[in-house]
Amino acid sequence: MSTRHVVLALLNIQPATGYELAQVMKESIEPLWSATHSQIYPALHKLERDGLILGEEGLRGTRMKRVVYRVTDEGVRELEEWIARPVQYLPFRDPFRLWASYFDVCPPEVIERNLEEHIKLQTERAEQLAERASELAKGNHPLFRAREGRVPSAELERIKKARSFIYGELAALARFEAESATRIREAARAMHASRDEETAE
Amino acid sequence: MSTRHVVLALLNIQPATGYELAQVMKESIEPLWSATHSQIYPALHKLERDGLILGEEGLRGTRMKRVVYRVTDEGVRELEEWIARPVQYLPFRDPFRLWASYFDVCPPEVIERNLEEHIKLQTERAEQLAERASELAKGNHPLFRAREGRVPSAELERIKKARSFIYGELAALARFEAESATRIREAARAMHASRDEETAE
DNA sequence: AACATCATGTAATCGGTTACATGATTCA
DNA sequence: TGAATCATGTAACCGATTACATGATGTT
Numbered sequence: 318m319s320t321r322h323v324v325l326a327l328l329n330i331q332p333a334t335g336y337e338l339a340q341v342m343k344e345s346i347e348p349l350w351s352a353t354h355s356q357i358y359p360a361l362h363k364l365e366r367d368g369l370i371l372g373e374e375g376l377r378g379t380r381m382k383r384v385v386y387r388v389t390d391e392g393v394r395e396l397e398e399w400i401a402r403p404v405q406y407l408p409f410r411d412p413f414r415l416w417a418s419y420f421d422v423c424p425p426e427v428i429e430r431n432l433e434e435h436i437k438l439q440t441e442r443a444e445q446l447a448e449r450a451s452e453l454a455k456g457n458h459p460l461f462r463a464r465e466g467r468v469p470s471a472e473l474e475r476i477k478k479a480r481s482f483i484y485g486e487l488a489a490l491a492r493f494e495a496e497s498a499t500r501i502r503e504a505a506r507a508m509h510a511s512r513d514e515e516t517a518e
Numbered sequence: 519m520s521t522r523h524v525v526l527a528l529l530n531i532q533p534a535t536g537y538e539l540a541q542v543m544k545e546s547i548e549p550l551w552s553a554t555h556s557q558i559y560p561a562l563h564k565l566e567r568d569g570l571i572l573g574e575e576g577l578r579g580t581r582m583k584r585v586v587y588r589v590t591d592e593g594v595r596e597l598e599e600w601i602a603r604p605v606q607y608l609p610f611r612d613p614f615r616l617w618a619s620y621f622d623v624c625p626p627e628v629i630e631r632n633l634e635e636h637i638k639l640q641t642e643r644a645e646q647l648a649e650r651a652s653e654l655a656k657g658n659h660p661l662f663r664a665r666e667g668r669v670p671s672a673e674l675e676r677i678k679k680a681r682s683f684i685y686g687e688l689a690a691l692a693r694f695e696a697e698s699a700t701r702i703r704e705a706a707r708a709m710h711a712s713r714d715e716e717t718a719e
Numbered sequence: 720a721a722c723a724t725c726a727t728g729t730a731a732t733c734g735g736t737t738a739c740a741t742g743a744t745t746c747a
Numbered sequence: 748t749g750a751a752t753c754a755t756g757t758a759a760c761c762g763a764t765t766a767c768a769t770g771a772t773g774t775t
Binding site for chain 4: 535536537538555556559560578579582583584585609
Binding site: 319323326348400403404405408409411412413414415416418419420421422423424427430431434471475476478479482483487489490493497500501504508512515 | 628673
């Protein structure tokens with residue numbers, strides 16, 4: 318279970334409210350890990366009960382309550398341990414290739430439509446991720462700004478390099494997915510062409 | 519939700535018991551979709567209630583009950599509709615790259631260990647999948663044997679080609695994962711080397 | 720005044736995992 | 748006789764999704 322650790326890792330960068338975490342999740346972390354506010358709020362409550370974070374109630378305006386959470390020393394230790402543990406893989410579930418493995422019985426129009434969609438999706442994703450990687454390399458990200466001053470600049474440079482590199486790899490993965498779908502489309506077209514020949518005989 | 523459809527698709531090849539489905543799931547379908555017997559039995563009950571499959575009670579030996587399920591006409595229609603529907607993607611969750619994105623703060627030994635493990639895993643997986651793909655191309659699989667006779671040989675050839683092609687793509691994906699991890703290892707080594715230089719100054 | 724955004728939650732449900740539970744059959 | 752395999756299930760729990768619910772604040 319990593320949602321808990323992603324939340325912890327984000328709070329380790331800077332204290333935040335659940336709302337802010339949900340935003341960062343959607344805008345920045347989504348390619349690595351998805352979670353919505355319905356998961357985040359209960360996760361925060363649990364982390365606080367476990368003593369890994371601490372919430373401080375504040376106000377926005379005059380009436381509106383907000384809770385800013387920050388990581389405790391114990392939370393920092395837990396994060397370090399989590400990073401040092403072997404990666405916990407998820408079971409393989411590949412809805413795209415599962416569907417694609419039936420391209421022999423799928424009507425050609427549907428194949429073309431679904432593959433076209435997939436290729437477009439992954440190509441755009443690749444471009445966005447590559448763009449993100451280059452922005453991260455430059456340090457253009459609020460999560461870096463938040464650390465400026467508090468963190469030695471040499472360390473900040475390393476963080477930039479690491480995050481940027483991983484987003485580069487995510488971009489490469491998306492490109493691979495687009496290429497894979499293109500190959501599958503070729504195979505499906507070839508198969509349909511040869512089948513039409515057969516039936517024409 | 520695809521577990522339901524995977525079960526339906528497997529029963530469409532040939533009638534089977536829950537136990538047999540669980541085996542096929544583990545031995546053949548796992549790279550595309552995972553499910554254990556604890557999901558399969560309830561799924562079978564639900565599919566039967568919905569009229570998509572039909573179970574026939576039989577015996578193994580003299581006392582041991584077993585239920586062989588087969589797809590109904592309605593089940594076949596549902597399968598066709600499922601294949602024609604747009605692919606339902608899963609939310610992105612990438613535990614490996616999530617972990618790897620912290621390679622800047624992770625002790626070098628842990629990085630080496632985890633990445634070594636990942637590269638080994640994916641390389642072996644790639645080999646197994648490539649082997650599987652070539653076996654599928656030859657038609658060496660009980661799921662093809664099951665169809666021999668019942669299905670025109672031209673169609674059987676197409677099924678072989680399609681399944682084999684997808685397993686080839688799964689192999690390519692595993693190779694990509696191994697290469698990606700290798701690149702990450704290079705980056706991590708370079709970073710640690712330059713950090714050691716810094717501290718030596 | 721209306722709309723977007725900030726902010727926090729809960730409830731029902733679903734799909735999946737892990738553990739518990741049982742017993743027949745086959746083969747060495 | 749014991750181990751592996753065949754065979755079927757349930758229960759507790761977990762994590763995630765979707766929908767429901769509320770209200771303040773800032774902007775146009």
